Amino acid sequence: MVQRARLDAPQVAVIGGGYAGMACAVELVRKGARVAVFERASVMGGRARRVEKDGLSVDNGQHLLLGAYSETQRLLRHVGVRPSVFHSAPLDLYYPGKFRLTAASLPAPLHLAVGLLRAQGMDWSERRACLRFIQHLKAQRFRLPVHLTVSQLLDNATQPERLRRFLWEPLCVAALNTPAAEASARVFANVLRDTLAAGASASELLIPKIDLSELFPVPAARWLGRNGGQVYVTEAITEIVPHGPRYRLEGDPVSARRFDHVVVATAPYHATDLLAPFAALAPLVASIQALPYEPILTTYLQYDDSVRLPAPMIGAEGGLAQWFFDRGQTGGPAGLIAAVISARGPHLDIPKHEVELAIHNELETLLDRRLPPADSILTITEKRATFACRPQLARPGVKTAQRGIWLAGDYVDGPYPATIEGAVRAGVGCAQAVAGATKNDQQ
Known part of the structure; x- marks a missing residue:
């Protein structure tokens, strides 16, 4: 259900039309805010978008989603995207002639147990070691020391070389985009908790049949337009300028407009240019610039x-x-x-x-x-x-030290690595924080 924005509803600018920005905008409109989204490019999606070059129309990178991406799927449904846009299949790790593990369509833990029974390229000791590893994580409730790397975790759990080479290390690099020797075991455990250890539907592979711009950002923009939001493309915001307790944006085509809140939902290396003029945000800018x-x-x-x-x-x-x-x-x-x-x-x-x-x-x-x-x-x-999803990496929160300035993006603090689900959750969390701050101001 969408709350229609009142004339005295807060005005929120969202800078960035990627997955985080559009998720934030949709959630804010659902809560009754007046929202304007500004995207500098002509194609929406940020770092998950359509690219057209040399006669090919493709995504800027091959992405897939998982059944565990609950927030992404919720918002897709909300803006009218049907599940049929995905090619869905059980998790299938297939190295032709060498290894294959396919999760069975059964409740946990049978989906993995039956999958292991049918697995190709694994002996019985390796099958037991795989189950032992999941049990090792469950015994710790998937809460691992912050300093631990994935390689150290695999060492501690005495995982065989073949499982490391065809299962755990490829999953680590695919999910965290960080080599296992450097990757955070805590974040990797979060991913395994919500996918492989959660059941067949959670670990299901969802490969979009359409491009990433059309998957969510474009339908979200249409939904915003139908529900009172505004979306501007090819509008580069170059500066956030304080105007009393509110803000104006350099590059806003409606130059007289003032915003109560501004959400910076760009890539982190673009966010620092917008945040740097605020003295209170100097430590935040330094921490973002330090991200590997x-x-x-x-x-x-x-x-x-x-x-x-x-x-x-x-x-x-x-x-x-x-x-x-x-x-x-x-x-x-x-x-x-x-x-x-x-x-x-x-x-x-x-x-x-x-x-x-x-x-x-x-x-x-x-x-x-x-x-x-x-x-x-x-x-x-x-x-x-x-x-780079490394142990003890300092990730900023959605709230900043500058009143009315917020962050949304796959790099903000959260349980997941830089994935589409991580971006969407960050956007939703930012919208909830903005709505909460607005409610407190009105009381």
Whole structure:
């Protein structure tokens, strides 16, 4: 249910039309606020958006969602996005000829136990070790020391090398975009708690059939328009200027407008430019500037329709690419393959055309066949795709020391790494904090 905004309702500006910003805006409008969203780009979605180049229309990186993404799915339903936009399947970690673990469609813990019974490339000691690891986490209620890395956690739980190589370390890099030797075990445990340890539906893979801009930001913008919100694209906000107890924005097309609250929902490295003029925010700016980052490289190869993977998603090891996605099996053009390399690695020091050739060769090895030349190839490297999810990393909260200035983004403090769900939860949490502050002011 949406509360219609009264004329005396607080005015809130949201700077950034990505997942966090749009989630915040939708939640604020639901609570009766008057909201304006400003996005500097022509395409909405922030770091999860559509890119059109060299004849290809693709996402700036291959993303997938999980059944455990409860807040994302709630808001998708609210703005009218139907579940049919996803290709959904049980969690399937498949390395052709080497390893396969598919969760069964059963309640926890049977989904994992039956999956392990059917697993390929695992002996009985490895199956027991996998169950023992989950029990190890459950015994600690998934609350791990803040200083622990994922590698140290795996050492403590005496996980076999094969499980580390094909299960835990790939899951760590895929979820946290941080190598296991550097990744936070506490955050990794949170991810496992809400997915693999929670049941088949929670660990279900949800691969969007449509691009990431159309998945949520664009439907959210339409919903905002129908419910009194305003969304501006190609409107770069360059400064937040105090105006008495309120704020005006340099770049706002309605120059006379004043806002009670401003939510900075940009990427963290853009947020600091907007926050720096406020003396009270100097420590916050320094902490954001200190955030470490990890890249994600995605190479799209458009082959003819004879090229098809044995599953919509397959793993690779020993080369550059870590995962291959067959977009033709999930609503995209037949023959479109996406190869993903998460986190830092030797690929960053190799010329782009050599990376693309290596990925083509690795795909031939995986499929055990010669492939025709790709009709088109597009490589997208997001050098600061996510923050590096390391132990004891200081992440800011949604509230700042400057009254009326708030943060939303996948980097703000929360239980999850920099994922779509993390961004959405940050946006919802920010909206709740703004609404709570407004209610206190009115009392």
